[in-house]
Amino acid sequence: MKQLIILLIIASLGWYGYTKFQDSRKAQRVVEAEAQYSKSAAATSPKPHSSSIATFKCDGRTHCSQMTSCAEATFFLRNCPGTQMDGNNDGIPCERQWCK
Template identity: 70%
Template sequence: MKRLIILLIIAAVGWYGYGKYHDRLAAQPMGKAEAQGTRLPAQASANLESTGAAAFKCDGRTHCSQMTSCAEATYFLRNCPGTKMDGNNDGIPCERQWCK
């Protein structure tokens, strides 16, 4: 029983540490080569135009993990206050997840 409790404590500390590491990694600015282009990728631009801005609305979501596409993330970044999807402030949201 004692071993199980110790194992659970170690797992909880590891889970907490990984979460902090992931948050810190996501907040780091991208490298120079990745940050040079400030325009949206062609696919993201096309998706945004074909989907239409009417399909999205500001509903309080602020993080990339809450988005379902690059077009949606782009709409939120351009139109909704308080978004946290452009860590390096280059105008392209969710570069590691959606807008590659």
């Protein structure tokens, strides 16, 4: 019985550590996507960052196949309703096509 309790405690600590690790990986991917978005937005327009966001607008597109860049997909995911571009809900859209 004592060994079972110890095993459960070790398993619980392992699970807790694993979820914390996954959360930190997810946060790192979001930071990388934001950096890539900023870099591509700066490269497409010499205007300030806020005006480059204005180049995208919600127009009904909801899928990755309708996007032309990671920056555009990220804008749509964050600002437009009904998008279907983040299958694993990690905040990074179109990971197979644009935001690798």
